[in-house]
Amino acid sequence: MDTATATQRRVPRPRADALRNRERIVAAAREMFVEHGPDVPLDEVARRAGVGNATVYRHFADRPELVRKVVLSVTDRVADHAEAGIATADADPDKAFDALRTFVHAAADERIGALCPLLSEGFDPYHPELLDGRERLEGAITGLMDRARAAGQLRTDIAVGDLMVALSQLARPLPGTACPGADSFIHRHLQLFLDGLMAPARSELPGEATTLEALRQH
Structure with missing residues (x-):
């Protein structure tokens, strides 16, 4: 096994629920940007997506x-x-x-x-x-x-x-x-x-x- 293959196998894939949360956050953000503009509070985006604030920041640094x-x-x-x-x-x-x-x-x-x-x-x-x-x-x-x-x-x-x-x-x-x-x-x-x-x-x-x-x- 070469080094590149070994590295790829050690990198964990995102869990399905994590991917779903990420998609929900992006979808909610798009809806709220349309409705209220790009400065909408991220707390509101989290609420629309049905996730906690920490989940938003875990997926998106800023x-x-x-x-x-x-x-x-x-x-x-x-x-x-x-x-x-x-x-x-x-x-x-x-x-x-x-x-x-x-x-x-x-x-x-x-x-x-x-x-x-x-x-x-x-x-x-x-x-x-x-x-x-x-x-x-x-x-x-x-x-x-x-x-x-x-x-x-x-x-x-x-x-x-x-x-x-x-x-x-x-x-x-x-x-x-x-x-x-x-x-x-x-x-x-x-x-x-x-x-x-x-x-x-x-x-x-x-x-x-x-x-x-x-x-x-x-």
């Missing part, structure tokens, strides 16, 4: 680490939806735009707009985990849009950044405010936006297509 895991969770889930859309478009190119439409609504349900308030001062957007997650997400969305464009169903004068700006704005929650039925309005407005993305284009857009690189520079 608030930035928990915020990072929430952002990564949302990013990964949205990437899953985009990759599922690619599989649908590959199976039937005529359904490429339908796959894009399904993805956009699913991304809204994942509260992707909640990422914006979380990316505040003190947050490290260049953490290796986040860079990997962002690369996967960008690649998946780009691939899905490329398929819809190749099928002649998506207008040619937009880029991934245009889609993400609209999605983050239209799906952005309003922490701490009461807005009954907000989800129904979000999906209604997203549908109007998506209709405007369909080819052939009915108007000429001002400016240039927005890339994700351009968004990061601003």
Whole structure:
């Protein structure tokens, strides 16, 4: 047995209940960040997750680490939806735009707009985990849009950044405010936006297509 194998065998795997608690904490934090913003007390997150305060701090050293895991969770889930859309478009190119439409609504349900308030001062957007997650997400969305464009169903004068700006704005929650039925309005407005993305284009857009690189520079 080599040294690396022996070391791997000595490292205990997290218990199933510990993994479940960690997932519950991340899910609860995401809900509360959406409802109240990123500064919600961690005691409240623990209460929502149904665990003790010590359990939260045992899994997450501080608030930035928990915020990072929430952002990564949302990013990964949205990437899953985009990759599922690619599989649908590959199976039937005529359904490429339908796959894009399904993805956009699913991304809204994942509260992707909640990422914006979380990316505040003190947050490290260049953490290796986040860079990997962002690369996967960008690649998946780009691939899905490329398929819809190749099928002649998506207008040619937009880029991934245009889609993400609209999605983050239209799906952005309003922490701490009461807005009954907000989800129904979000999906209604997203549908109007998506209709405007369909080819052939009915108007000429001002400016240039927005890339994700351009968004990061601003």
